[in-house]
Amino acid sequence: MTEVSDPIERLHRTATSTRDMVIHTNATRWEVFAKASTLREMVFEPDPPLKISMVHETGVAVRMTGRGEAGFGAASGLEAHAARVAVEAASSSLTPLPFDPLPPSRLLGLTDVAPPRQLPGAAWASHVAEALTRGVLQASGAALLIRRLVFQEGTYAWLLATGDGFVASQHDATLSLLVELGPRDGDRLPHHEWVWVKRPEDFDPEVVAAQMCNRAILAGGPTVSRDGLFNILLHPEVGAHLLGSLSSLFLPTPEDDDPLAMLLDRNGRLGSEALTLTDDRSASDCPPVAPCDGEGLPTGRHILLDHGVPRHRLACHFEAQLYGEPTRGGARRFSYRDYPTTGIGALRVNPDPGVSPAELLQNAGRSLYLLRLVAPVVTDPANDSFRLRAQGVWLDDGAVEGFQPVVEVSGALSLMLRRTEAVGTDLAWYQTAAGFVEAPTLFITCQRVTG
Amino acid sequence: MTNMQPSEPAFDHRWLEALAQWCSRGQEADAGLIDLYIERRLELRLHVRRQARWVEECRTEGAAVRTRTESRHEIVAATGTSPKTIAQLLSGRIDTRELHLLRPLPPPDLDAPRNWKDTVETWVDATSVGDATVLILERRAAVIRPGQWQEIHTPLLIRLEALAPGSSSLLATWNHAGLTQWAALVNECPQRRVWRPSGGDQLPVIFTSGTAGVLMHELVGHLLEGDVISDGGSPLERAEASIVGPPTLTVIDDPTRFDLPGAFSSDDEGVLAEPIHLLSGGVVCGALCDGLTASQLDRAPGRGRRAAWNQAPVPRMSNVVVPPGHTDPEALENDLKNGLVVTRLSGASVDPRSGQVILRVEQGWEIRHGRRRRALAPFELGGDVLGILRSIEPDFGDDPTPDWRLAWCLKAGLPLPTGAEAPTMLVRTMEVV
Numbered sequence: 056m057t058e059v060s061d062p063i064e065r066l067h068r069t070a071t072s073t074r075d076m077v078i079h080t081n082a083t084r085w086e087v088f089a090k091a092s093t094l095r096e097m098v099f100e101p102d103p104p105l106k107i108s109m110v111h112e113t114g115v116a117v118r119m120t121g122r123g124e125a126g127f128g129a130a131s132g133l134e135a136h137a138a139r140v141a142v143e144a145a146s147s148s149l150t151p152l153p154f155d156p157l158p159p160s161r162l163l164g165l166t167d168v169a170p171p172r173q174l175p176g177a178a179w180a181s182h183v184a185e186a187l188t189r190g191v192l193q194a195s196g197a198a199l200l201i202r203r204l205v206f207q208e209g210t211y212a213w214l215l216a217t218g219d220g221f222v223a224s225q226h227d228a229t230l231s232l233l234v235e236l237g238p239r240d241g242d243r244l245p246h247h248e249w250v251w252v253k254r255p256e257d258f259d260p261e262v263v264a265a266q267m268c269n270r271a272i273l274a275g276g277p278t279v280s281r282d283g284l285f286n287i288l289l290h291p292e293v294g295a296h297l298l299g300s301l302s303s304l305f306l307p308t309p310e311d312d313d314p315l316a317m318l319l320d321r322n323g324r325l326g327s328e329a330l331t332l333t334d335d336r337s338a339s340d341c342p343p344v345a346p347c348d349g350e351g352l353p354t355g356r357h358i359l360l361d362h363g364v365p366r367h368r369l370a371c372h373f374e375a376q377l378y379g380e381p382t383r384g385g386a387r388r389f390s391y392r393d394y395p396t397t398g399i400g401a402l403r404v405n406p407d408p409g410v411s412p413a414e415l416l417q418n419a420g421r422s423l424y425l426l427r428l429v430a431p432v433v434t435d436p437a438n439d440s441f442r443l444r445a446q447g448v449w450l451d452d453g454a455v456e457g458f459q460p461v462v463e464v465s466g467a468l469s470l471m472l473r474r475t476e477a478v479g480t481d482l483a484w485y486q487t488a489a490g491f492v493e494a495p496t497l498f499i500t501c502q503r504v505t506g
Numbered sequence: 507m508t509n510m511q512p513s514e515p516a517f518d519h520r521w522l523e524a525l526a527q528w529c530s531r532g533q534e535a536d537a538g539l540i541d542l543y544i545e546r547r548l549e550l551r552l553h554v555r556r557q558a559r560w561v562e563e564c565r566t567e568g569a570a571v572r573t574r575t576e577s578r579h580e581i582v583a584a585t586g587t588s589p590k591t592i593a594q595l596l597s598g599r600i601d602t603r604e605l606h607l608l609r610p611l612p613p614p615d616l617d618a619p620r621n622w623k624d625t626v627e628t629w630v631d632a633t634s635v636g637d638a639t640v641l642i643l644e645r646r647a648a649v650i651r652p653g654q655w656q657e658i659h660t661p662l663l664i665r666l667e668a669l670a671p672g673s674s675s676l677l678a679t680w681n682h683a684g685l686t687q688w689a690a691l692v693n694e695c696p697q698r699r700v701w702r703p704s705g706g707d708q709l710p711v712i713f714t715s716g717t718a719g720v721l722m723h724e725l726v727g728h729l730l731e732g733d734v735i736s737d738g739g740s741p742l743e744r745a746e747a748s749i750v751g752p753p754t755l756t757v758i759d760d761p762t763r764f765d766l767p768g769a770f771s772s773d774d775e776g777v778l779a780e781p782i783h784l785l786s787g788g789v790v791c792g793a794l795c796d797g798l799t800a801s802q803l804d805r806a807p808g809r810g811r812r813a814a815w816n817q818a819p820v821p822r823m824s825n826v827v828v829p830p831g832h833t834d835p836e837a838l839e840n841d842l843k844n845g846l847v848v849t850r851l852s853g854a855s856v857d858p859r860s861g862q863v864i865l866r867v868e869q870g871w872e873i874r875h876g877r878r879r880r881a882l883a884p885f886e887l888g889g890d891v892l893g894i895l896r897s898i899e900p901d902f903g904d905d906p907t908p909d910w911r912l913a914w915c916l917k918a919g920l921p922l923p924t925g926a927e928a929p930t931m932l933v934r935t936m937e938v939v
Contacts, residue, residue, distance in 0.1 A: 103577045110816040111584040114566070131566040131585040144563035148550075150623075152558055244859060309556070377557050392549075392564045 062091045062212030063224050065133055069115050070216040073138040077218070080146055082119035084157050085218045088349075089115040089133060090391040092211035099184045099204040113137075114391035117145040118157060124149040125156050129392045157350075158372035158382060160219040164353040165346040169339035171226045175255035180206045183232075183260055190264025191236065199271055202245055203235035213391075215351055223347045230255060231486075236271050246271045246427070251342055251484045273448050274426055279457025280506035281449065286422040287464055287502050288415060291483045293425045293445055294404075295494035298332065299487030300432040300441075301468075302399045305334070305359045306385075307370040307378045314436035315365060318469040324363045326472035331407065332360040334369065334385065336400035342484055342491045349386035349395040357384070359402075363473070371397040387490070399490040404497075409480035412496045417453040423504055424448050429461055431488070434468055441468045463505040474500045514614055515657065516546065516646030517587075521610030522655040525592065528605060530652040537599040540572040540797070541775060544587045545647040545815040548616035552626050552640045561623060565616070568815030571595040583816040587613075616644045619662065619680055626664075629685070633692040637669040642680065643923075647815075649776035656776035661769050663923055665913065668692065675913040677767050677923060684908060691910065700883035701872055703846065707938040710845035711887060712838055712873070712930060716909035717851050719926025721933075723826045723912060724856040724863050725891050726757045727924075730784050730792065732799025732809070732821035739858035741891050742790050750892060751788035752900035754831060758783050759794055759809070761824035766908060766925030768824035775810035775819050782808065784826075796821040813920040822917065825925035831902025835930035838903060840876040842932070847871045847878065848887075851911060861891045864939065886939040894933055903930030 066089040073087045091113045098106035115137050116129035128144025130137045188201050207230070214224040230252040237245035248267045252258050270290065289297065304315050304325070319325055336345050337354035347353050350372050358366045369385025370378075374397050386395040416424065430444040442465040449456040479496030529539055544567070551562040569592055570583035584591055589610065593602040619625070619642065626640050643665070647658040662680035666688070676692070678685055703709065713721055728734065729742045742750065761770045761779040772778045775797050782792045795803060796810030796819050810819035839847060850869035856862070865887045871878040906929050914921035 104575070104579045105577065107578065107580045108818065109580075109582045112568070112816060113585045125560060127560070127562040129562070129564040129566075131568060140565050144565060148561040148563040150559060150561045152560055154558070156560075377555060379557075392566065394562055 063214060063226055066091065066212060066214035066224065069133040069138060070214055070222075072135045073115060073117060073142060074216070074218070076139055076142040077117065077119060080119065080142065081121050082218070083121035084155065085117060085119040086157055086351075087115065087117055087216045088213065088388065088391055089113075090211065090213040091133065092209060094207070094209045097180055097206045099180075099206075100202065101200075112390075115141045116391045117141045119145045119149075120152070120155055120157055123151055125152040126150065127394055154376040156373045156376065157217070158352065160217065160221060162372070162382060163217070163219075163221045163347070163351040165223055166337045166353045166355055168225075168337055168344050168346050168354075172228045172254075174208050174210065174228045174230060179255055183258065186260035187234070187264050190261045191268055194261075194265040194268035195272060198239055199236055199268055200239050201234060202237045205233040207231045207233065215347070215349075217351065221351055223351055225345050227344060229342060234267060236267055246274065249486060251486075253340060270426055273424075273455065274446050274458060276455065276458045278460065279449050280459055281423075281504065282506045283504060284501050285504050286419050286498070286500045287504070288419055288422055288424040288450075289497040289499070290424070290426050291479070291481060291494045291496055292485050293428055293443065294497040295483075295485035295492040296428055296432050296487050297434075297441075297443065297497075298402060298404065298494055299399070299489035299492045300434040301436070302402065302489040304365070304436055305368050305399070306397045307368065307374045307380050309378055312437075314439075318436060318439060318472075319365070320469070320473065323365075324473065325365050325469070326360055326363040327475045328362050329478050330360055330363050330472065330475050331358070331405035333358050333403050333405060334399050334401060335403065338401065341401035341493075343400055345400070348384050348400070349388040352382070352384040352386065354384070354400070369397050369399070371395055399492070401491050401493070402489075403493040404478055404482065404495055406478050406480050406482060406495050409495065410477050410498075412479040412481045415477060415479050415496055415498050416450060419450060419453075419498060421449070421451045423459070423462065423464070424450050425462075425464065436468060439468050441465060441471060459506060464502050465505070466503045471499060471502060474502070476500055516659075517544065517613050517648050517657065518610040519657075521608060522648055522650060522657070524608050525650045526653055526655045528596070528600065529650055531600045538573040538575040539596075539599050539652060540574050542569065542571050542592065542596070542650040543647065543774065543812065543815060544569045544592070544650070545645065545812075546587065546613065546616060547814075548618065548644040550618055550622065550642040552623060552630075554630050554635070554638045554640070556636055559627070563618075569595055570815055570818075571599065572818065573599060581818045616646065618642065618644075629689065630666075632689040635666075635668045635670070635692055639667045639669070641665040641667070647774065649772070649774065651776055654776070656772045656778070658774060659771040661764050661767065663767055666692070676910045677913040678908075678910050679765055679767055679769070682765055684910070688910065699880060701880035702883040702885050703872070703938045705938055708935050709938065710842060711933050711936045712842065712845065712847040713928075713933065714835055714847055714903070714905075714907075714930040715849045716907035716926065716928060717848050718828065718931040719826055719907075719909040719928035720851045720854050720912055721865065721894075721931070722757050722828055722928055723823065723915070723924065723926050724854045724865070725895055726784050727759065727794070727823040727826045728856050728917070729858055729891060730790070730794055731823065732793060732795035732803060732805070734858045735793055736799050736802050737858070741858070741861040743793075748790075749788050750790055751785060751895040752898050753788045754900040754902060755785055755788045755895075755898060756783065756829050757785040758827045758829075759792075759823045759825065760827045763825045763827065763925065763927070766825040766927060767912075768922075768924040770811075770824065773808050773810045773819070774812040775807060777808040777810070779824075780808060782806075794821050794823050811922050813922055817920060820918070820920060822915070822922050823924055825927065827926070828902070828906075828928035828931075830904050830906040830929035832904050833901040835903035835905050838901070838930055838932050839873055839878070842873045843875055845873045846882065847873055851909075852884070856891065862888060863891055863894065864888045887936045888939040889936050894936060897934040897936075899932040899934060901932070905929050
């Protein structure tokens with residue numbers, strides 16, 4: 056079991072012992088990535104037992120290249136044995152490759168980032184569990200209760216070292232809650248809420264309980280079913296998953312398979328004026344913060360979509376070489392076991408000019424407010440189509456007309472993006488299949504709704 | 507089917523025996539110790555792109571200890587399987603002061619299949635896939651409980667993930683004779699003129715080419731998993747002992763079928779693998795439980811499966827097998843006046859609470875007067891679980907066929923390899939979504 060009390064020092068030792076082994080191979084260039092993490096989950100339910108899971112994971116990965124060949128090997132552990140296994144695995148996987156997969160040292164660098172975040176004390180979880188339970192009862196008038204509350208606490212440290220002498224490391228902590236909220240009586244399906252805790256000291260259980268109850272209470276009442284063309288509003292969570300599903304548009308793609316060009320209008324615009332998207336994993340208020348990407352390129356604010364116009368595409372060095380593009384950063388490593396690939400790290404909507412969510416709901420006319428997804432978002436840029444299946448409420452100038460348990464919104468992806476006429480100011484982070492996305496309420500006009 | 511276990515032990519058996527005795531001390535001290543799980547994995551990946559090919563090799567190992575008391579259920583897991591790691595995991599539960607003095611023999615390396623890269627490259631080159639990733643997975647594990655231990659063997663797996671949009675994955679056991687058909691499966695060209703049935707249409711559907719196995723995986727397998735039953739969300743549990751399907755329908759969950767990807771010699775809680783009859787003569791007669799749900803439901807355990815060493819076991823099926831009938835599958839199509847035949851599914855899901863199943867059809871045909879007419883464009887079929895089961899015709903094909911596209915079964919975020927084999931089956935009515 057690895058204690059991550061002085062994790063960076065331990066990772067340095069692993070990198071050193073790995074280097075001592077790599078230099079005895081035929082590798083001309085190499086890179087070591089070592090990681091240690093601890094994840095603790097505590098599950099509170101109305102009745103005991105308390106369920107706890109604690110996972111300590113460590114590992115080391117080696118990429119090496121030489122004589123026109125490249126290899127990747129990974130092994131669990133940080134001891135000399137793990138380093139040896141990883142080096143041997145990288146050696147045995149050497150395969151001819153028409154380019155050097157490791158970025159040149161001139162591209163490597165570090166960005167100043169905020170100091171590591173700290174996890175709260177041991178009593179914080181039980182205190183918040185009690186306060187949230189109380190808050191939900193109050194905010195819902197005892198109509199709702201928390202059926203399950205999962206605290207996810209993680210600490211992690213990683214180190215990247217190359218044969219050219221570049222060394223980067225990061226040590227941080229994350230904290231999030233997963234809440235299962237259900238009606239006090241009746242057998243309606245429970246709602247799930249994921250909440251990222253930016254700073255435990257600023258976390259207000261009453262405010263969070265009220266936000267969760269607002270959405271859960273809306274998902275009820277008399278059922279209404281409608282079809283046709285309507286304005287729609289996306290709850291930040293729905294918007295985050297929709298935008299996350301579009302991330303492939305900002306990643307390297309073979310030129311003949313690139314759908315982005317087909318989605319642009321005659322002015323080179325992908326989305327409306329209201330839509331500006333950035334990817335920034337160096338900002339202190341993001342869930343993942345890093346001084347460099349998974350290959351050592353400095354992190355920073357990349358404007359992907361600037362008032363609807365595509366500006367920047369991410370491209371890790373490996374994929375950039377693969378597809379004949381310039382290297383632009385954005386390499387991600389899901390774990391020490393995984394090869395670096397391009398991906399969004401922290402996709403954000405820039406709410407400038409933003410509109411308060413209350414104003415958006417009030418002025419949307421007769422519209423459908425999509426509260427939460429009931430199936431994964433399907434976007435197909437190559438065929439310019441998308442499909443959202445969600446729960447929603449029908450609004451008329453902000454007044455609720457009825458609830459629709461399953462509704463589908465589908466149509467042309469390009470039109471939907473160009474009809475995103477306003478974004479809210481209620482930004483919140485969500486974990487999506489593509490990565491972390493911070494999104495507000497989105498207002499989109501004239502979409503095909505099928506009941 | 508024979509249980510093809512490797513003859514070479516994955517761990518030092520004397521070391522496992524010593525650990526089992528050590529864990530007994532925990533038992534005596536009432537530490538609530540359930541088990542210690544150790545696992546080693548070898549993952550090999552060959553990435554094939556138009557511009558390049560490269561290989562990854564990853565070797566991992568880890569251990570997990572579970573304890574359970576009235577007030578607390580706990581799992582603690584850590585990288586490594588060394589005596590030091592295990593001593594740290596068990597500390598506070600049993601006296602581990604001398605545990606590190608035990609010196610196990612170093613375990614034999616998990617070996618890649620001989621010439622695996624050449625074999626896979628030859629095979630991929632015979633297909634028309636452009637960009638793809640092929641994974642070879644070897645896994646060895648053991649469960650140590652107070653006073654006893656069990657080594658776990660699973661088949662060597664191969665998985666093909668084609669990266670083209672809409673392509674599904676293929677998963678099989680390495681060296682399976684059926685692998686030679688994969689190239690043909692991958693190379694099937696989409697038809698130029700395709701037709702999509704209208705949403706809301708109610709049509710008879712023939713599931714052929716193994717796709718009936720996916721249907722049974724969703725309709726029967728998932729809904730008889732212990733966690734679904736104990737949550738009170740299974741429509742089949744409520745229908746237990748009543749007739750839910752035709753009298754010819756028998757569904758077995760069989761982990762001893764080592765030719766299918768969901769096989770294991772014992773589950774990840776150390777219960778020896780045995781087939782479990784889920785439906786017999788159309789009547790629900792079994793359930794798939796891990797140790798916890800088995801005790802809650804008063805059933806037999808044997809299906810506690812772990813996605814990895816750092817995950818707790820969950821109840822999950824292994825290989826869903828439907829014994830064949832005696833009907834020529836072509837006769838089933840010839841007798842159909844108007845309907846659909848499904849030859850490939852790209853995915854499926856079931857919602858236990860609503861009892862609704864969704865099947866994503868990737869390929870198939872429209873049937874008119876017993877003949878295949880237009881090819882189907884991708885679409886979805888759906889319906890009520892009990893309604894579909896009742897609507898299954900009793901005459902099954904005599905063509906038991908594995909489905910390679912079930913691949914990793916994902917439930918609650920945990921992927922596990924599962925398999926299925928079923929003959930051609932006709933469902934009288936399903937709804938186009």
